[in-house]
Amino acid sequence: MTAHTFRDRRRRAVNRLMLALTGVCAVLTVVPLVLIFGYLLREGASSIDLAFLTHTPKPTGETGGGMANGIVGTLEMVGLAALIGLPVAIGAGMYLAESTGSRFATAVRFTADVLNGVPSIVTGIFVYLLVVVPTGGFSALAGSIALATMLVPMVTRTTEEMVRLVPREMLEGGLALGLPRWRTMLGIVLPAARGGIITGALVGIARIAGETAPLLFTALGNQFWQLDPRHPTAALPLQIFSYAISPYDDWHRQAWAGALLLILLVLTLSLGARLVFGRPERRA
Amino acid sequence: MTAVGERDAAPAAGPPGEEAKPAAVRAAMRWHQSSRSDRAWRRLLVGFGLTIPVLLVGIAALLAHGAWPALKKFGGGFLTGSQWDPVSDAFGGWPFVFGTLASSLIAVLIAVPLSIGLALFLTELAPRWLAAPIGFATELLAAIPSVVYGLWGIFVLVPFLRDWVETPLSDRLGGHLGIFEGPAYGPGLLSGGVILAIMIVPFVSAVSREVISAVPRAQREAALALGATRWETTWQIVLPFARAGLIGAVMLGLGRAIGETMAVTMVIGNTPQVPHSLFGPAYTMASVLANEFAEASGDVHRSALMLVALLLLGITLVINACARALVWHVNRGPGGSR
Numbered sequence: 246m247t248a249h250t251f252r253d254r255r256r257r258a259v260n261r262l263m264l265a266l267t268g269v270c271a272v273l274t275v276v277p278l279v280l281i282f283g284y285l286l287r288e289g290a291s292s293i294d295l296a297f298l299t300h301t302p303k304p305t306g307e308t309g310g311g312m313a314n315g316i317v318g319t320l321e322m323v324g325l326a327a328l329i330g331l332p333v334a335i336g337a338g339m340y341l342a343e344s345t346g347s348r349f350a351t352a353v354r355f356t357a358d359v360l361n362g363v364p365s366i367v368t369g370i371f372v373y374l375l376v377v378v379p380t381g382g383f384s385a386l387a388g389s390i391a392l393a394t395m396l397v398p399m400v401t402r403t404t405e406e407m408v409r410l411v412p413r414e415m416l417e418g419g420l421a422l423g424l425p426r427w428r429t430m431l432g433i434v435l436p437a438a439r440g441g442i443i444t445g446a447l448v449g450i451a452r453i454a455g456e457t458a459p460l461l462f463t464a465l466g467n468q469f470w471q472l473d474p475r476h477p478t479a480a481l482p483l484q485i486f487s488y489a490i491s492p493y494d495d496w497h498r499q500a501w502a503g504a505l506l507l508i509l510l511v512l513t514l515s516l517g518a519r520l521v522f523g524r525p526e527r528r529a
Numbered sequence: 530m531t532a533v534g535e536r537d538a539a540p541a542a543g544p545p546g547e548e549a550k551p552a553a554v555r556a557a558m559r560w561h562q563s564s565r566s567d568r569a570w571r572r573l574l575v576g577f578g579l580t581i582p583v584l585l586v587g588i589a590a591l592l593a594h595g596a597w598p599a600l601k602k603f604g605g606g607f608l609t610g611s612q613w614d615p616v617s618d619a620f621g622g623w624p625f626v627f628g629t630l631a632s633s634l635i636a637v638l639i640a641v642p643l644s645i646g647l648a649l650f651l652t653e654l655a656p657r658w659l660a661a662p663i664g665f666a667t668e669l670l671a672a673i674p675s676v677v678y679g680l681w682g683i684f685v686l687v688p689f690l691r692d693w694v695e696t697p698l699s700d701r702l703g704g705h706l707g708i709f710e711g712p713a714y715g716p717g718l719l720s721g722g723v724i725l726a727i728m729i730v731p732f733v734s735a736v737s738r739e740v741i742s743a744v745p746r747a748q749r750e751a752a753l754a755l756g757a758t759r760w761e762t763t764w765q766i767v768l769p770f771a772r773a774g775l776i777g778a779v780m781l782g783l784g785r786a787i788g789e790t791m792a793v794t795m796v797i798g799n800t801p802q803v804p805h806s807l808f809g810p811a812y813t814m815a816s817v818l819a820n821e822f823a824e825a826s827g828d829v830h831r832s833a834l835m836l837v838a839l840l841l842l843g844i845t846l847v848i849n850a851c852a853r854a855l856v857w858h859v860n861r862g863p864g865g866s867r
Binding site for chain 2: 256257259260263264266267268269270271273274275277278280281282284285288332333334336337339340341343344349350352353355356357358359360361362363364365366367368370371373374375394397398401425426427430451452454455456457458461462465482485486489490497500501504507508511512515
């Protein structure tokens with residue numbers, strides 16, 4: 246046996262070993278997913294009952310009660326955040342898609358990506374200073390503004406990409422027919438990009454629906470029903486957090502139930518959107 | 530429309546591809562020179578675009594304003610001081626800075642090999658029927674809310690790490706290696722790092738996948754044709770080619786880990802000290818904000834917390850800006866000319 250074939254064999258062995266290791270990496274990343282969903286289903290499914298869905302929390306330490314107010318509060322705040330954030334984000338996305346060469350647009354694009362990386366807890370403090378302090382109290386509105394602040398950069402970038410995918414000839418055709426630019430964009434370009442924009446928006450909404458940190462000092466949470474957006478309001482993630490770190494077994498049970506419900510909400514929004522409206526291109 | 534366009538002689542920077550078109554067409558295509566309604570439309574869109582930089586500047590400005598009293602009072606000593614005592618108004622941020630950096634570093638050390646291995650598996654090796662579901666699984670991981678990770682961390686991950694990792698390590702190696710010393714509480718630096726690692730893997734691997742896919746096929750084929758094995762091609766050709774983008778991916782992951790709040794708060798132990806070992810309870814910048822900001826006891830306390838927030842913002846901004854620049858560079862410009 247010559248040294249040459251020995252080296253070849255070693256190379257082949259290394260090749261197989263390292264390729265197998267990449268497979269191990271793949272398995273290792275899937276394991277936590279299986280474990281998390283397994284525990285959510287096991288602990289959560291047995292805890293979701295009618296009381297959980299229809300009752301407000303019981304006083305500290307008492308068993309029973311539910312998270313009905315948190316569920317409604319989350320829906321309310323996420324809806325408000327979408328109302329505030331989506332028009333801005335879609336407008337900004339159209340602006341970016343239409344302004345390829347301009348230096349200002351590049352700067353906006355860059356700040357959108359950077360804003361996307363701002364920690365959500367910092368966004369929470371920003372809105373605390375911006376809204377809670379001047380208005381004199383915690384409120385669902387402040388929570389929605391914090392969530393909208395997170396939504397805008399995400400949806401701006403997906404909208405931009407979707408509008409950019411629309412063939413430029415469609416815009417040119419509209420303009421050539423003598424339509425004003427705004428009508429061409431609203432009536433021709435935007436509908437052509439509709440599916441992708443809606444998917445992007447729903448994926449963004451799914452992400453803010455699960456956020457806890459920006460609500461800590463804005464919506465604050467509430468043990469009772471509160472539908473007026475000017476007052477502190479409960480939210481599902483906030484309740485999961487405070488129940489999870491509490492010392493009571495029954496609250497732990499409810500935290501699992503809430504987590505299962507939250508993840509169902511998030512996955513329905515983001516996966517449902519992709520199934521129905523097609524998937525937007527991923528980007529970093 | 531053309532007539533209106535021609536009236537306005539000011540040169541405008543149109544998209545680069547349009548230089549080739551006749552001047553009249555160019556003028557007609559220009560945005561802000563046509564009818565009045567179009568000028569209003571243009572202004573409206575610019576206004577929407579403007580909200581994004583305004584938000585970013587607003588965040589920085591409001592935090593800086595809020596943090597100013599603490600900055601004046603403690604100065605640079607805030608970074609090195611390690612006493613955090615709201616009762617006596619003594620505030621030093623070092624334990625939080627340390628906890629944030631250490632837990633994120635642990636997360637990156639665990640997550641980077643895993644993510645790049647996964648990305649290589651998905652791009653270079655796995656057949657489509659296997660790559661699709663695994664890719665989907667990582668997307669699911671990315672969609673799980675932070676508070677759910679935290680809940681799972683408290684009740685599943687932390688007990689597991691305590692009984693199966695920390696206790697054995699501390700028993701066997703604790704006497705020799707300082708970082709494995711001491712009692713294994715469960716909640717602590719290692720738990721925080723591991724939960725962060727799980728959370729950033731889907732993110733880092735998604736970006737790595739994009740960057741690795743962008744390596745031209747001809748590069749791989751040339752190496753294979755020269756007799757390189759698949760792994761040699763990957764290790765010596767593909768990875769070096771994708772290096773800048775991969776560094777960007779890792780930095781984006783690091784930025785995520787540093788800013789992550791809820792899951793870490795729930796498993797790191799929340800003790801404002803620099804732990805003596807990997808297993809000791811610690812605290813991060815984001816966690817102290819989550820725990821103390823709503824019920825800050827006084828103006829100095831609140832201002833010190835805002836200084837922590839400002840520091841956190843500064844660190845993540847620098848890391849993210851560098852990472853974006855790297856990833857953009859690899860993808861040939863910010864999405865425009867791809």
